[in-house]
Amino acid sequence: MGNEQMLEKVAQAIVDGDIEAVKSLGQTCLDLGIAPADIVQKGGGAGLEIVGQKFEELELFLPDLIASADAMQALTSLVMPDTGSISQEMAGKVVFGTVAGDLHDIGKNLSINQLQLNGFKVKDLGVDVKVNRFVEEAEELGAQVIAMSALMSTSAYYQKDLIEYLKTKKLRGKYYVIVGGGPVTAEWAAEIGADGYGRTAVSCVKLCKELIASGSTPGSCAPRVAE
Ligand code: B12
Structure with missing residues (x-):
């Protein structure tokens, strides 16, 4: 059987x-030499896409969504490399959370994993993170980047609120703000004045690297887009 079929x-x-x-297929994929990011994205992620569609079409219901999410967690724990022992000081510092009202964290966790594998120190703020907490934690960590994930169209508005909040605190020029997650688009990033939008966990790394290397003042340019 070919990799695509697996x-x-x-x-x-x-x-x-x-x-x-999921565990046994995930292990077979690893044994075949398929890259962990592909197993998670092209295997697991594709599965969750289908689940989302079927949920919308009332073919699947909340318990099914939960069972699929648990299976995805099992897949990521199996195939993603452990980042615990990697030194995470070199590339930059990022605070990362899922915005208020939103409990989805699979994409956030994958993005954090990729950042850590690429030498970023990341503080994971978890889910349902209020706007002021993102900023307090960024201040405490001395972060360059605030990264926000949102999976529901209703919660994406908090990404906008964070940018407004930074402005009222006169901190907009201090932090690059990047956004991502299911309903988030490059157009939305431009509309709210974010510094970057990334479509995947891997693109999140590219964004953080490019923004920090650019030396530009946060909030002063059109958002970078990483597909
Ligand atoms: C799994 C899932 C759940 C699980 C979440 C488990 C968990 N631990 O995360 C559970 C069952 C708990 C759940 C609950 C709900 N869910 Co839900 N869920 C999903 C589902 C099927 C998959 C989401 C997912 O994990 N995708 C895979 C990951 C890898 O993708 P991702 O998060 O987009 O992340 C990738 C990129 O976007 C990017 N990325 C992510 N974040 C960031 C951030 C930055 C800065 C960057 C650069 C990149 C980046 O990197 C990732 C990897 O490449 C989606 C359907 C879908 N198509 O998305 C619905 C979906 C998001 N859920 C939905 C709904 C409605 C709900 C509920 C309200 C259901 C209910 N009636 O209770 C609740 C809400 C709970 C809450 N308050 O948050 C809707 C949202 C509709 C909308 N547009 O608002 C969706 C779209 C389903 C649908 N089609 O209707 N859900």
Whole structure:
């Protein structure tokens, strides 16, 4: 069986919420030499896309969504490298959270994992993070970047609020603000005056690297877009 077909099987196991199948298929993919990021994105991520569509079409319901999310967590724990022992001081400092009202964290966790693998020190603020907390934590860490994930169209508005909040605190020029997550687009990033938009966890690394290297004042340029 080819790699593409293996990834399709992973996607199907995620749709089925079958943790045992996901673990065994994930291991087979690793043994075949498929890159962990591909297993997660092209296998697991593709499965969650299908789950989302079926949920919208009332073919699947909340318990199914939860079972698929648990299966995805099992997949990421299995295939993503552990970042615990990597030195995380070199590339820059980032605070990262899912915005208020939003409990989705799979994409955030994948993005943090990629950043850490690429030498960033990241403070994970978790989910349902209020605007003021992002800023307090960034101040405490001495971060250059505030990264926000949002998976629901209703919660994406808090990304806008954070930028307004930074302005009222006269801190907009201090932090690069990057945004991502399901409903978030490059157009939205431009509309709210963010510094960057990334479509994937890998693009998140590119954004952070480019913004920090640019030396530009945060909030002064059109957002960078990393696909
Ligand atoms: C899994 C899931 C859940 C799980 C979440 C588990 C968890 N620990 O995260 C559970 C079951 C808990 C859940 C709950 C709900 N969910 Co839900 N969920 C999903 C689902 C199926 C997949 C999301 C996911 O993990 N995708 C995979 C990851 C890898 O993708 P990602 O997050 O987009 O991240 C990638 C990129 O966007 C990027 N990225 C992410 N963040 C960032 C940040 C930056 C800065 C950058 C650069 C990049 C970046 O990197 C990632 C990897 O490449 C989606 C459907 C979908 N198509 O997205 C619905 C979906 C998001 N959920 C939805 C809904 C409605 C809900 C509920 C309200 C359901 C309910 N009736 O209770 C609740 C809300 C709870 C809450 N308050 O948050 C809707 C949202 C609709 C909308 N547009 O507002 C969706 C779209 C389903 C649908 N089609 O209707 N959900």
